[in-house]
Amino acid sequence: MPGVTAPTRRQVLSLYKQFIRNSNQFNNYNFREYFLSKTRNTFRENMNQEDPKVLVNLFKEAKNELGVLKRQSVISQMYTFDRLVVEPLQGRRN
Amino acid sequence: MFRSVCRISPRIASSAYRAIMGRPVVAKTLAQRFYSANVSKDQVSQRVVDVIKAFDKNSPNIANKQISSDTQFHKDLGLDSLDTVELLVAIEEEFDIEIPDKVADDLRSVGETVDYIASNPDAN
Amino acid sequence: MLKSTTIRSITRLSQLYNAPVTTYRACLASKRFYSPPAAGVKLDDNFSLETHTDIQAAAKAQASARASASGTTPDAVVASGSTAMSHAYQENTGFGTRPIYLDMQATTPTDPRVLDTMLKFYTGLYGNPHSNTHSYGWETNTAVENARAHVAKMINADPKEIIFTSGATESNNMVLKGVPRFYKKTKKHIITTRTEHKCVLEAARAMMKEGFEVTFLNVDDKGLVDLNELEKAIRPDTCLVSVMAVNNEIGVIQPIKEIGALCRKNKIYFHTDAAQAYGKIRMDVNEMNIDLLSISSHKIYGPKGIGAIYVRRRPRVRLEPLLSGGGQERGLRSGTLAPPLVAGFGEAARLMKKEFDSDQAHIKRLSDKLVKGLLSAEHTTLNGSPDHRYPGCINVSFAYVEGESLLMALRDIALSSGSACTSASLEPSYVLHALGKDDALAHSSIRFGIGRFSTEEEVDYVVKAVSDRVKFLRELSPLWEMVQEGIDLNSIKWSGH
Numbered sequence A: 001m002p003g004v005t006a007p008t009r010r011q012v013l014s015l016y017k018q019f020i021r022n023s024n025q026f027n028n029y030n031f032r033e034y035f036l037s038k039t040r041n042t043f044r045e046n047m048n049q050e051d052p053k054v055l056v057n058l059f060k061e062a063k064n065e066l067g068v069l070k071r072q073s074v075i076s077q078m079y080t081f082d083r084l085v086v087e088p089l090q091g092r093r094n
Numbered sequence B: 001m002f003r004s005v006c007r008i009s010p011r012i013a014s015s016a017y018r019a020i021m022g023r024p025v026v027a028k029t030l031a032q033r034f035y036s037a038n039v040s041k042d043q044v045s046q047r048v049v050d051v052i053k054a055f056d057k058n059s060p061n062i063a064n065k066q067i068s069s070d071t072q073f074h075k076d077l078g079l080d081s082l083d084t085v086e087l088l089v090a091i092e093e094e095f096d097i098e099i100p101d102k103v104a105d106d107l108r109s110v111g112e113t114v115d116y117i118a119s120n121p122d123a124n
Numbered sequence C: 001m002l003k004s005t006t007i008r009s010i011t012r013l014s015q016l017y018n019a020p021v022t023t024y025r026a027c028l029a030s031k032r033f034y035s036p037p038a039a040g041v042k043l044d045d046n047f048s049l050e051t052h053t054d055i056q057a058a059a060k061a062q063a064s065a066r067a068s069a070s071g072t073t074p075d076a077v078v079a080s081g082s083t084a085m086s087h088a089y090q091e092n093t094g095f096g097t098r099p100i101y102l103d104m105q106a107t108t109p110t111d112p113r114v115l116d117t118m119l120k121f122y123t124g125l126y127g128n129p130h131s132n133t134h135s136y137g138w139e140t141n142t143a144v145e146n147a148r149a150h151v152a153k154m155i156n157a158d159p160k161e162i163i164f165t166s167g168a169t170e171s172n173n174m175v176l177k178g179v180p181r182f183y184k185k186t187k188k189h190i191i192t193t194r195t196e197h198k199c200v201l202e203a204a205r206a207m208m209k210e211g212f213e214v215t216f217l218n219v220d221d222k223g224l225v226d227l228n229e230l231e232k233a234i235r236p237d238t239c240l241v242s243v244m245a246v247n248n249e250i251g252v253i254q255p256i257k258e259i260g261a262l263c264r265k266n267k268i269y270f271h272t273d274a275a276q277a278y279g280k281i282r283m284d285v286n287e288m289n290i291d292l293l294s295i296s297s298h299k300i301y302g303p304k305g306i307g308a309i310y311v312r313r314r315p316r317v318r319l320e321p322l323l324s325g326g327g328q329e330r331g332l333r334s335g336t337l338a339p340p341l342v343a344g345f346g347e348a349a350r351l352m353k354k355e356f357d358s359d360q361a362h363i364k365r366l367s368d369k370l371v372k373g374l375l376s377a378e379h380t381t382l383n384g385s386p387d388h389r390y391p392g393c394i395n396v397s398f399a400y401v402e403g404e405s406l407l408m409a410l411r412d413i414a415l416s417s418g419s420a421c422t423s424a425s426l427e428p429s430y431v432l433h434a435l436g437k438d439d440a441l442a443h444s445s446i447r448f449g450i451g452r453f454s455t456e457e458e459v460d461y462v463v464k465a466v467s468d469r470v471k472f473l474r475e476l477s478p479l480w481e482m483v484q485e486g487i488d489l490n491s492i493k494w495s496g497h
Helices: A009-024 A029-045 A052-078 B010-021 B026-031 B041-057 B081-095 B101-106 B110-118 C004-018 C056-069 C075-091 C112-123 C135-153 C168-182 C198-209 C227-233 C256-265 C339-354 C356-375 C403-409 C430-434 C439-443 C456-476 C478-485
Strands: A079-081 C051-053 C162-165 C189-193 C213-217 C238-242 C269-273 C292-296 C307-311 C380-382 C393-398 C445-449
Touching: A009 A029, A009 A052, A009 B081, A009 B101, A029 A052, A029 B081, A052 A079, A052 C112, B041 B081, B041 B110, B081 B110, C112 C339, C135 C162, C135 C339, C162 C168, C168 C189, C168 C198, C168 C238, C168 C269, C168 C292, C168 C307, C189 C198, C198 C213, C213 C227, C227 C256, C256 C269, C339 C356, C356 C380, C356 C393, C356 C456, C403 C445, C403 C456, C430 C439, C439 C445
Parallel strands: A079 C051, C189 C213, C189 C238, C238 C269, C269 C292
Antiparallel strands: C162 C307, C292 C307, C380 C393, C393 C445
16 A cells, blocks of 8 residues: 655754644634644644554644644634734734 | 735744945945845844844744854754754744754854855845 | 745735544545535735624723613722722733633633634534434534533443433523423422522522422531531432532532432432533533532533533433423434534543543632732631632622722722622622621622633733722722721711611
8 A cells, every 4th residue: 555654854944834824824823823822732732643544634633733724714814803912013922 | 995905924024124225334244245146244243233132032032142253053042953053943043044954963153054055145 | 014934924824724624524425525625815915804802892892881771880999999900000001901801600711612613614524413304414413422422421320311402591491391390299498508609599480389399508708518418418319419610700619419318318319500610620410419500501601592401310310391392312302403512512521521620720829829928918708618619719708998999990800799690789699608707798899700811811810900999999988998997887877778
């Protein structure tokens, strides 16, 4: 069966980058913070995962989730609301 | 009524702000033609350092560290591969560019990163 | 304005949606024809896709309407709240104006992953799930059954035991009215508690008009039901015991497992209103001997307008349906199901299970921080049992501060002084009364709700804002002055209410 080989290091890092980028694009403060920290935690939890079977599944699942993030971060930019009282108006920390 | 048009994402706001405030870049870019058309190397360097300093949410001690062009992300700043990716995303957003994965893999130090951005014609 | 990368990604969206990730597709015909993705739709650079909603105007109008309408609140008190508020706004320039949302017991924000699941049912998948003559119906029916399985899994139930309703209010009404009506020939008695949600109490009261007897159990000062008292209340003609799992105002968790065992022993049906508990505390309908359980979708980051009722099949629980009609949902709830809502609800339930541990850890951490911060001020107390509670619901009394003026002063934080249904009336909470709190303390209580999307930054802001403004308001209060001077307030005779 093709595609059963574990994802390469570069593929994983590239996926991580896309997760961070798309999470960052949420206009909604709470969703942005949530998906950023969820991305960090999930990737870090599985950092030392060696089992290729598990890695293939994680990678597949993550790709589906990335699709959701891409669509939803765009929607979040289309329907915007005032900034929260904890959000600076100029620029964004981090 | 036009509020929605005026409300722009903070990233755009900050780059628009820079454009309006006119960083003193014009004279230098004329002198160093082979660099980015928009930003000088010194400016790039300063802004990269600023982004790194602001990165302390992920790596708490980073703000106090001495940063030079020789500073290595992993060896000197203690960033692992995931941290480095995130830092590069922050830098990408600062300069409104996309660093290809192939290039990003080889960026290990502040100097290399600054060189890459300064040579990128899209950076602003 | 959307970022240029966003515009690019929008044109890529059609491709994303075409990705064959959905399971129902697999069961369709093997030959699939996709229309080619729209060839690079060009958007005018000046055209903004963003639609901005300014909620501040609405908030201000509401606040002033409430201030003038609330006859029981003296203008001076409202004014003092407003003064405290404007002080705060001056300090906080350079930041946004939208309040922090901390009212998770009223409702929760819809998770973007839930919305993503729902959107395809508002665009292409519009079939009636009960139509079994064509693929439009099969598609949505598969999605509905998937969702049902996700909802059931969270509480270790069988999917067949889940009936979709319009929400927990309907579920509670179905049980409180449907079960006694079905068994009315032999059974005449219902047991519930004083701290239930309004819809349970009102439904029980309606049954009294139909000739049933209802026992409303008291709770102790921690909000917990006494099992001995429950056992004593049980009669041979008792058909139903209804006790909520997590209280919506004080977050207290009732001893559900013990109550379940007691009911099973006495062969009485046990219903629990789990609107605030489902997905937030571990529940197992078999281990806890629960016969009926009400669920609400919008309390678990799902869409509003849908919920469910778990109805045990073995031993079978019978109930009379509220609605007559086409006999959908095992004949218990007629009417066409709404696949967008059902699918969203299912996804929300799936996520509650998947994220259970990380959500719990996150909420517990923020809750501990908030409680510690709020209680560090003097004369503040946590309402309800400190040990048996869901950490995401925190009810605190600030003595010598008028609750309504504190809420006015805290307009930059979306909070409630009790449940959403009762806070409009400005009546002190009946739940806190049941715990033995007096009017004044019940009036000065505020509920803080923490959820999946709350952040540490928000909690820090709230602790500081509440401490500052409680201090500010107390300094204006003559009562507080007397307390500081050591006058016993109970020795004073008050006129009026």
